[in-house]
Amino acid sequence: MHISPHRAAKQLLLALAILFLAVRNFNAAPIPAIQKQGMMHGFLILEDENHKEIAVGDQTYVVRGNTVKSRLVFRFKDGSVDDETAIFKQGSVFQLLSDHHIQAGPSFKKPSDVTIDVPKGMVTWVESSDKEKKTHSQHMDLPPDLVNGIFSMTALNFTSKTGEMDVSYLAIASVAMITKPRVLKFVIKRDGEDRVMLGESARKANRFNIHIDLGGFVGKIAPIVGKQPPDIKLWTEGEVPVFIRMVGPLYEDGPIWTISLAAPKWGEAGDKGTE
Numbered sequence: 320m321h322i323s324p325h326r327a328a329k330q331l332l333l334a335l336a337i338l339f340l341a342v343r344n345f346n347a348a349p350i351p352a353i354q355k356q357g358m359m360h361g362f363l364i365l366e367d368e369n370h371k372e373i374a375v376g377d378q379t380y381v382v383r384g385n386t387v388k389s390r391l392v393f394r395f396k397d398g399s400v401d402d403e404t405a406i407f408k409q410g411s412v413f414q415l416l417s418d419h420h421i422q423a424g425p426s427f428k429k430p431s432d433v434t435i436d437v438p439k440g441m442v443t444w445v446e447s448s449d450k451e452k453k454t455h456s457q458h459m460d461l462p463p464d465l466v467n468g469i470f471s472m473t474a475l476n477f478t479s480k481t482g483e484m485d486v487s488y489l490a491i492a493s494v495a496m497i498t499k500p501r502v503l504k505f506v507i508k509r510d511g512e513d514r515v516m517l518g519e520s521a522r523k524a525n526r527f528n529i530h531i532d533l534g535g536f537v538g539k540i541a542p543i544v545g546k547q548p549p550d551i552k553l554w555t556e557g558e559v560p561v562f563i564r565m566v567g568p569l570y571e572d573g574p575i576w577t578i579s580l581a582a583p584k585w586g587e588a589g590d591k592g593t594e
Contacts, residue, residue, distance in 0.1 A: 349412035349463045350486065353476045354560060356380050356387050356409060364581040365393050368574055373426065374399070376578070385409055386416075389468060399424025401569060405468025413476075418468035427570060433491055433500075437461050442500040444491050457500060462487040466505065471562045473507050474527045474553050483508045485532075490571065504532040507553075515556065515563065524554040524563060549575065 363376035374395040381388045385408050393401040403420040407413055415437050422431040432445035443456045466473060466486045473486055484507045492501045510528040514521055529551040551567030565578045 350473055350476055352409045352413050358382050362581045364579050366577045395426050397425050399426035403468050407469050413472055415465045415469055435467055435489060474555050475560045506530045506532045522556055524556045527553045
């Protein structure tokens with residue numbers, strides 16, 4: 320089989336990128352726990368690129384002492400599910416203990432099932448095909464600022480003097496038929512303000528930009544080979560900040576979807592529910 324020089328160069332650059340990510344050392348500082356999380360149950364809506372509702376979500380936090388169990392579940396109209404449960408401690412900083420993230424169904428290009436055990440330094444993931452499922456495990460030195468499952472806590476804990484926060488995120492990457500976990504760096508910066516309406520009341524929402532930093536040589540070649548992930552936008556509101564919106568992909572090479580806070584609607588559907 321003939322492989323064009325351009326394709327061969329692209330594959331080589333991708334292989335070098337993955338190798339670089341495997342050995343790159345990031346400066347890692349845990350997220351300061353300024354706004355500690357309390358018991359909560361929130362409702363979310365997920366929309367596609369055409370602003371069509373494709374899923375409804377539930378975000379819950381259960382607090383036991385200084386330990387919090389977070390669960391975010393999106394149930395799609397096509398039967399797909401995005402289900403992530405994280406357990407973390409909150410003292411002077413946030414410390415992720417474990418994260419289990421499942422994505423399955425036609426809304427996703429491929430199923431994903433990843434478990435992170437931070438104290439043990441173990442990452443387990445399941446590769447699924449039409450014929451079989453294979454479970455893989457790998458020991459890793461996981462950074463203390465890992466934000467899998469607690470990503471929204473970053474923007475909620477910016478101080479008035481914080482202009483930028485760098486955190487780590489573990490992703491499962493596949494290149495040349497080899498799938499392995501990689502730690503990426505998310506660079507979160509203040510990105511201005513937007514006007515948002517609550518009923519007839521106008522509020523100011525703080526906008527944040529999240530850039531996935533591949534670093535150095537990889538960061539330079541990623542746009543060339545079409546592998547630079549798009550930036551993510553996230554909004555919070557209020558003196559006691561609350562998450563209100565996020566725009567970006569939910570998986571590698573995924574479409575740009577929008578997550579927004581939602582509230583129950585009263586009317587015909589609600590009335591039927593009381594009959």
